[in-house]
Amino acid sequence: MTHALLVIDVQNDFCPGGALAVPEGDLIVPGINALMADFPAVILTQDWHPAGHSSFASTHNAEPMTMTDMPYGPQVLWPDHCIQGSIGAQFHPDLTVDRADLIIRKGYNPAIDSYSAFFENDHTTPTGLEGYLRTRGITDLTMVGLATDFCVNFSAVDAAKLGFTVTVREDLTRAIDFDGSLTAAREGMHAAGVVLA
Numbered sequence: 001m002t003h004a005l006l007v008i009d010v011q012n013d014f015c016p017g018g019a020l021a022v023p024e025g026d027l028i029v030p031g032i033n034a035l036m037a038d039f040p041a042v043i044l045t046q047d048w049h050p051a052g053h054s055s056f057a058s059t060h061n062a063e064p065m066t067m068t069d070m071p072y073g074p075q076v077l078w079p080d081h082c083i084q085g086s087i088g089a090q091f092h093p094d095l096t097v098d099r100a101d102l103i104i105r106k107g108y109n110p111a112i113d114s115y116s117a118f119f120e121n122d123h124t125t126p127t128g129l130e131g132y133l134r135t136r137g138i139t140d141l142t143m144v145g146l147a148t149d150f151c152v153n154f155s156a157v158d159a160a161k162l163g164f165t166v167t168v169r170e171d172l173t174r175a176i177d178f179d180g181s182l183t184a185a186r187e188g189m190h191a192a193g194v195v196l197a
């Protein structure tokens with residue numbers, strides 16, 4: 001049994017002052033850094049969109065935080081965020097990135113959003129993370145980061161469905177909480193067998 005810490009999207013754009021700021025998103029950074037010492041493996045994810053990404057409201061001449069229908073289902077339209085190579089896409093400057101064994105990027109496909117670290121939002125296109133974890137013998141995952149109700153939620157549910165033992169440290173996450181999304185995320189994670197600690 002090997003237990004990895006998966007740190008989701010602790011990037012400038014999801015912190016106060018960023019393009020898609022999650023309230024208090026920066027407050028979890030010291031606790032995440034401290035937690036890294038308890039894990040033999042640390043993996044970071046990085047939301048990494050090309051300009052003009054299909055999840056951006058601006059791409060559809062729509063208002064941010066409205067919904068659209070994509071071929072793979074309903075999709076929230078976000079403000080432009082985490083554009084490849086931008087300051088907003090960089091990790092929070094205080095995050096300890098040196099402990100990371102792997103940094104996995106997602107959301108680079110212009111036509112499909114990717115909340116989950118495992119699959120794009122079509123729920124079928126893999127990111128490759130599953131194979132990485134399995135070939136390293138990693139069976140247990142603790143997840144922290146941003147945002148609880150989107151990327152942490154989708155990553156945790158996918159990991160549980162894939163058979164990993166998953167814990168989400170809610171004290172080291174923060175939520176966007178859009179239209180009941182946090183309550184729905186908690187229920188979905190619980191139903192999938194994710195331990196909310």
Ligand code: VGL
Binds near residue numbers: 009078146150151152
């Ligand atoms: C996220 C919305 C859009 C997240 C990423 O990291 O939770 N949310 N892109």
Ligand code: ZN
Binds near residue numbers: 049055081082107
């Ligand atoms: Zn994104």
